[in-house]
Every structure is written in structure tokens, then in C-alpha cells.
Amino acid sequence: MAVELYRQLIQQLLSQRAKQANHPQWSEYEVQTLFDTERDHYQLLHVGWRDTKRAFGCLLHLDIKDGKIWIQHDGTETGIANHLVAFGVPKQDIVLAFHEPQVRQFTDFGVGSKV
Amino acid sequence: MAVELYRQLIQQLLSQRAKQANHPQWSEYEVQTLFDTERDHYQLLHVGWRDTKRAFGCLLHLDIKDGKIWIQHDGTETGIANHLVAFGVPKQDIVLAFHEPQVRQFTDFGVGSKV
Numbered sequence: 001m002a003v004e005l006y007r008q009l010i011q012q013l014l015s016q017r018a019k020q021a022n023h024p025q026w027s028e029y030e031v032q033t034l035f036d037t038e039r040d041h042y043q044l045l046h047v048g049w050r051d052t053k054r055a056f057g058c059l060l061h062l063d064i065k066d067g068k069i070w071i072q073h074d075g076t077e078t079g080i081a082n083h084l085v086a087f088g089v090p091k092q093d094i095v096l097a098f099h100e101p102q103v104r105q106f107t108d109f110g111v112g113s114k115v
Numbered sequence: 116m117a118v119e120l121y122r123q124l125i126q127q128l129l130s131q132r133a134k135q136a137n138h139p140q141w142s143e144y145e146v147q148t149l150f151d152t153e154r155d156h157y158q159l160l161h162v163g164w165r166d167t168k169r170a171f172g173c174l175l176h177l178d179i180k181d182g183k184i185w186i187q188h189d190g191t192e193t194g195i196a197n198h199l200v201a202f203g204v205p206k207q208d209i210v211l212a213f214h215e216p217q218v219r220q221f222t223d224f225g226v227g228s229k230v
Contacts, residue, residue, distance in 0.1 A: 028216055028227070032178075034151045034158060041149045043158070047176070047187050052215060056188055058173065061162070063147075072162050073171055100167060101143055112143070 006069055009087055010062050011035055013080065014044045017060070026050045031059075040064035063097075068110050070097040081109065121184055124202055125177050126150055128195065129159045132175070141165045146174075155179040178212075183225050185212040196224065 014033050021031040029048035034041070044060040060080055061073040069089065074080050081094055095110045104111040129148050136146040144163035149156070159175040175195055176188040184204065189195050196209050210225045219226040 028212075032156055033154065034149045034156045035153070036149045036151055038150070039148065041147055043149060045176075047178075048212075049216060054213065054215075056173075056176075056213075058171075061160075061171070063162075097143075097163075098169065098171075100169075101164060 003064060003067055006064055006089070006093075007037060007040070009084070009089070010042045010064075010069065013083055014042060014060060014062075017044055017076075021046065021059075023050075029055060065095075065112075068093045068095050068112070070095045070112070072097045074098065118179060118182055121179055121204070121208075122152060122155070124199070124204070125157045125179075125184065128198055129157060129175060129177075132159055132191075136161065136174075138165075144170060180210075180227075183208045183210050183227070185210045185227070187212045189213065 018031045018033045023029060026049065029050050031044065031046045034043040040063055042062045043058060045058045047056050049055065058073050059075045062080070063070040063072060069084060071081055071094065081096065084094055085091060091108045092110045095112045096104060096107060097112065099107065101112060133146045133148045138144060141164065144165050146159065146161045149158040155178055157177045158173060160173045162171050164170065173188050174190045177195070178185040178187060184199060186196055186209065196211065199209055200206060206223045207225045210227045211219060211222060212227065214222065216227060
């Protein structure tokens with residue numbers, strides 16, 4: 001699959017989640033999408049204040065490197081990798097980067113470029 | 116100061132830090148800059164593996180909202196706010212968003228748009 005398709009798919013999935021997750025009842029709370037298409041970094045994070053409670057944390061962080069989608073962080077229950085596969089991304093084009101490089105070969109997913 | 120100047124300054128400061136912080140001895144470790152100039156979110160984070168140790172964390176996260184620079188997260192020792200002031204950004208244009216909205220009025224910095 002072409003990298004440009006991956007870019008579009010990632011932005012679509014993250015934008016959808018951001019919309020679902022926004023809570024307009026707190027004026028200074030938001031779920032942000034960070035799309036850096038030049039460097040191919042994509043992030044979903046929540047930030048702000050829920051009353052007197054600070055929120056700041058990354059929910060999803062994906063990169064595209066050497067034509068593959070690297071999942072650097074996934075704080076979702078369903079797993080973004082499953083969504084990517086459902087959309088037709090071959091498992092070998094998905095790197096579960098949160099797993100140690102040496103153990104990735106024992107999964108169905110990609111091992112990354114450097115191992 | 117114009118927002119476009121703020122955009123340039125933030126990207127310059129974060130890029131400099133990213134360069135200083137990169138450690139080429141680990142093949143799968145990097146300090147990334149995420150610049151989303153469309154939504155005005157700017158982040159510096161480290162991600163990857165240092166041998167068998169996972170690294171993933173945000174060092175700096177800044178937004179531009181309503182013409183002001185919101186510091187959402189600052190994990191640096193010197194404080195990015197000090198650097199911004201040194202470059203001529205008025206304190207009232209800097210919001211220390213990690214402080215509760217109600218207490219910001221007791222600092223020299225901006226209070227944000229919603230209080």
C-alpha cells in the first residue's frame with residue numbers, strides 16, 4: 001500500500017477518536033490531534049483541566065518510517081493495529097514498536113527496518 | 116508580537132533541543148519534533164529503545180491559542196518560558212497552562228483566554 005494512503009488512514013482514525021473523546025463540559029479541556037505530515041509523526045493526546053484536575057497524556061502515537069506504520073504508543077482498549085488491519089494494511093507493514101526489537105519476529109507483525 | 120513569529124520561534128527552540136538530545140549510539144532511539152502548524156500544536160518527545168529499555172515521553176508541549184503561547188508541558192530544567200521571554204515574548208502572551216486557571220492571575224504570566 002502506498003505511504004500516502006497510510007497518511008490519510010492514520011489521520012482519519014485519529015480524527016474520529018478525537019471527536020468521540022471531546023467533552024465540551026470542561027472549558028479548558030481538549031483532545032488534540034497532532035499531525036506532522038512532513039516528519040510523519042501522528043499523535044492523539046488529551047490536555048487541559050477537568051475542574052481542578054490536570055489532564056495531560058498521549059493516547060496514540062504513530063510514525064511512518066521506511067514505508068511502515070510504527071505504533072509507538074497505544075493507550076486504547078481495542079488496539080489501533082486491529083483497526084489498521086481491518087482497513088487492509090498488511091501486518092508486515094505494521095511495527096509494534098512498543099515491543100522490544102528482538103521479540104517482534106515472534107509476532108505476525110513487521111519487525112522494523114533496523115533488526 | 117505576531118503569531119507567525121511565535122510559530123517560528125517555537126519551532127526553532129524545539130529543533131535546537133532535539134539536535135542536542137539525540138544519541139546516535141542507540142539505533143532505535145530518537146528525539147522527535149512534532150510540528151502541527153495547522154492546529155498550532157508543537158511537541159518535543161523521546162521515543163524508542165535504549166538497549167532493552169523503552170523510552171517514550173513528552174519533553175515539551177506548546178500550543179498557540181488566541182495569539183498566546185500556552186505551555187502545556189515542560190520537562191526541561193531551565194524552563195521554556197524563560198527562553199521565550201529572553202527572545203522578547205511579553206509575559207502576558209505566555210500562559211503557564213500547567214498551573215490551574217484560577218491561580219495564573221497570581222503570576223506575571225498570562226491567564227489564558229477563558230478565565
